Amino acid sequence: MRKGDTIFFEQAPAVIGWGSAAGKKESEGPLSAEFDALYPDTRMGQTTWEAAEQAFARSALETALQKSHLQAPHLDGVFAGDLQCQCTASGYLMRSIDTPFLGLYGACSTFAEGMGLAACLVATHAMRRAAVCTSSHFCSAERQFRTPLDYGGKRTPTSQWTVTGAGCAVLSQADEGKHPRITKAVFGRVRDFNVTDINNMGAAMAPAACETLLRFFRDTETAPADYDRIYTGDLGIVGTRLLRTLLQQEGFVLDNHSDCGMIVFDRETQNVGAGGSGAGCSASVFCAHILPRLSDGRMKRCLLMSTGALMSQITSLQGESIPGVAHLIEVCGPTEEGQS
Amino acid sequence: MRKGDTIFFEQAPAVIGWGSAAGKKESEGPLSAEFDALYPDTRMGQTTWEAAEQAFARSALETALQKSHLQAPHLDGVFAGDLQCQCTASGYLMRSIDTPFLGLYGACSTFAEGMGLAACLVATHAMRRAAVCTSSHFCSAERQFRTPLDYGGKRTPTSQWTVTGAGCAVLSQADEGKHPRITKAVFGRVRDFNVTDINNMGAAMAPAACETLLRFFRDTETAPADYDRIYTGDLGIVGTRLLRTLLQQEGFVLDNHSDCGMIVFDRETQNVGAGGSGAGCSASVFCAHILPRLSDGRMKRCLLMSTGALMSQITSLQGESIPGVAHLIEVCGPTEEGQS
Numbered sequence: 070m071r072k073g074d075t076i077f078f079e080q081a082p083a084v085i086g087w088g089s090a091a092g093k094k095e096s097e098g099p100l101s102a103e104f105d106a107l108y109p110d111t112r113m114g115q116t117t118w119e120a121a122e123q124a125f126a127r128s129a130l131e132t133a134l135q136k137s138h139l140q141a142p143h144l145d146g147v148f149a150g151d152l153q154c155q156c157t158a159s160g161y162l163m164r165s166i167d168t169p170f171l172g173l174y175g176a177c178s179t180f181a182e183g184m185g186l187a188a189c190l191v192a193t194h195a196m197r198r199a200a201v202c203t204s205s206h207f208c209s210a211e212r213q214f215r216t217p218l219d220y221g222g223k224r225t226p227t228s229q230w231t232v233t234g235a236g237c238a239v240l241s242q243a244d245e246g247k248h249p250r251i252t253k254a255v256f257g258r259v260r261d262f263n264v265t266d267i268n269n270m271g272a273a274m275a276p277a278a279c280e281t282l283l284r285f286f287r288d289t290e291t292a293p294a295d296y297d298r299i300y301t302g303d304l305g306i307v308g309t310r311l312l313r314t315l316l317q318q319e320g321f322v323l324d325n326h327s328d329c330g331m332i333v334f335d336r337e338t339q340n341v342g343a344g345g346s347g348a349g350c351s352a353s354v355f356c357a358h359i360l361p362r363l364s365d366g367r368m369k370r371c372l373l374m375s376t377g378a379l380m381s382q383i384t385s386l387q388g389e390s391i392p393g394v395a396h397l398i399e400v401c402g403p404t405e406e407g408q409s
Numbered sequence: 410m411r412k413g414d415t416i417f418f419e420q421a422p423a424v425i426g427w428g429s430a431a432g433k434k435e436s437e438g439p440l441s442a443e444f445d446a447l448y449p450d451t452r453m454g455q456t457t458w459e460a461a462e463q464a465f466a467r468s469a470l471e472t473a474l475q476k477s478h479l480q481a482p483h484l485d486g487v488f489a490g491d492l493q494c495q496c497t498a499s500g501y502l503m504r505s506i507d508t509p510f511l512g513l514y515g516a517c518s519t520f521a522e523g524m525g526l527a528a529c530l531v532a533t534h535a536m537r538r539a540a541v542c543t544s545s546h547f548c549s550a551e552r553q554f555r556t557p558l559d560y561g562g563k564r565t566p567t568s569q570w571t572v573t574g575a576g577c578a579v580l581s582q583a584d585e586g587k588h589p590r591i592t593k594a595v596f597g598r599v600r601d602f603n604v605t606d607i608n609n610m611g612a613a614m615a616p617a618a619c620e621t622l623l624r625f626f627r628d629t630e631t632a633p634a635d636y637d638r639i640y641t642g643d644l645g646i647v648g649t650r651l652l653r654t655l656l657q658q659e660g661f662v663l664d665n666h667s668d669c670g671m672i673v674f675d676r677e678t679q680n681v682g683a684g685g686s687g688a689g690c691s692a693s694v695f696c697a698h699i700l701p702r703l704s705d706g707r708m709k710r711c712l713l714m715s716t717g718a719l720m721s722q723i724t725s726l727q728g729e730s731i732p733g734v735a736h737l738i739e740v741c742g743p744t745e746e747g748q749s
Binding site: 070071074076117119120145146150152153154155156157160161163164166167168169170171172173174175176179182186189190192193194195196197213218255256257258259260261379380381382383384389393394 | 471490492719
């Protein structure tokens with residue numbers, strides 16, 4: 070079941086339903102037509118940005134349940150996390166979801182961490198069905214990590230724009246080949262190359278992304294060409310270039326790669342710096358853009374590697390560098406086998 | 410493998426090593442002689458409280474590895490979490506531990522959440538060996554959740570004193586009956602009874618603790634008397650009384666119960682309000698006090714239910730109530746079977 074850092078699922082869990090929700094800026098981006106729900110009011114009628122983020126997560130979760138023909142009590146667990154201090158978007162959302170709650174923190178890598186963990190528990194029958202739901206919100210994240218919006222701080226070109234949105238996927242024990250399946254997972258190792266610029270998370274995360282991908286290729290004896298596409302969480306343009314350079318040094322050419330942070334926004338016209346980021350970025354792109362393509366056969370086999378920068382505002386103010394981590398899942402179309 | 414919310418481990422993972430570390434106030438408490446390492450300098454020679462907390466976690470992890478006769482590369486994963494914003498005590502510690510990192514957030518319930526998850530992965534061979542490590546620090550927690558120490562705020566009698574310390578346990582696939590084993594796990598549901606007092610977390614967590622315990626008793630058809638002792642994470646005196654009252658209403662008398670937050674300090678002499686708390690509380694007490702008793706036969710079968718209050722400073726300032734969650738594990742001595 071395991072080789073190196075890669076976990077192989079003999080009974081690959083099926084992704085039986087998924088949902089995505091996104092805000093105004095995302096609705097003006099390239100993936101606009103693909104999200105399940107778009108909300109022009111990024112406050113979602115709430116009095117705080119933090120409560121608004123909960124509402125995005127709720128929308129994604131409700132859509133995913135609906136598409137799965139399930140209700141919350143049918144789930145054996147919800148794996149959830151976000152960027153707010155003490156993960157309150159998820160914890161507070163779970164007040165109204167009467168299902169066991171497994172709180173995760175992997176910064177922007179949380180979605181793939183959750184999918185990997187949920188796949189482990191569902192594949193081995195510890196859970197029959199589980200949901201993975203992660204979210205982020207531009208306004209709650211700016212306050213959390215940088216400065217409150219009211220401060221009107223100038224953004225640097227390497228900075229990334231936190232996606233306002235959420236994604237949720239429901240995993241179930243193997244079906245009759247009707248749904249995409251999670252076939253492998255790698256939980257990443259923390260890497261820190263001493264980047265201290267809070268406005269350059271792409272550079273901080275690229276070494277961890279490279280580490281995880283190299284280990285996966287070695288464990289599975291595969292190469293980029295074995296996949297229709299390799300998606301990274303949110304390295305942005307800076308981290309993407311670094312990842313490709315690092316991989317090239319190891320003999321891998323990454324020419325079938327997309328970064329969720331770069332496809333969710335149009336960097337030319339949307340003033341998002343190096344691209345999108347946030348725990349809701351890879352989650353919403355995976356559910357809006359990737360799963361549908363695996364489901365209808367446009368893609369047969371792909372990788373999602375969500376990347377996370379593990380700093381806080383306190384560690385930044387204390388002059389600490391930014392550790393990165395990257396978790397990976399292999400996802401196959403309904404009738405495809407995982408590469409082995 | 411599953412009934413209700415309870416996961417049963419057919420091949421119960423063994424806890425092959427453990428370590429605990431604690432600070433000055435803990436060294437003056439009732440469990441002083443039981444911790445593996447006591448550090449009178451609660452700053453651990455570091456320049457920040459946040460870095461000091463990392464050092465406590467590192468001490469517990471290193472002791473656990475040493476007792477397991479393992480080194481970090483022998484682990485397939487470390488499940489870790491803490492109370493700092495963005496879980497930085499764990500994320501930063503993992504920079505120097507070259508092992509896959511699974512970041513968790515369950516507030517003070519994180520240790521039992523991690524033990525449950527690690528047990529699931531080890532029991533099903535997704536991992537051969539995994540460590541669970543959680544920490545807390547009075548000084549980093551006060552700044553995070555209430556006021557900086559320098560403010561000199563007056564404490565209320567219902568408030569709890571965050572344990573400065575950490576605990577780490579190493580799980581491995583079944584051995585030849587030489588070590589304590591994790592035989593069952595329950596991941597808890599979030600409960601919110603509208604407590605808004607940040608200085609009364611025990612009351613906020615008691616309903617979640619009651620919920621988890623009742624579900625476990627129902628799923629396993631057991632009662633308190635089937636266990637040598639039932640440990641809760643850190644309900645303190647207020648939460649403990651509430652839990653016992655709530656359980657009594659359901660027909661269960663809880664007279665073999667200890668709260669980790671109440672046995673780690675002497676409430677009469679140590680000025681700790683309602684008792685101890687923190688992600689390092691149940692972790693360090695489990696590793697210093699509970700596992701040794703299971704290991705040498707003084708106890709045969711017990712429950713650990715860590716409890717968490719899921720608020721942040723931001724949600725408190727926004728007037729939100731405090732959601733609670735409680736995760737549970739059943740742990741048996743080397744030759745005992747879990748109740749089934």
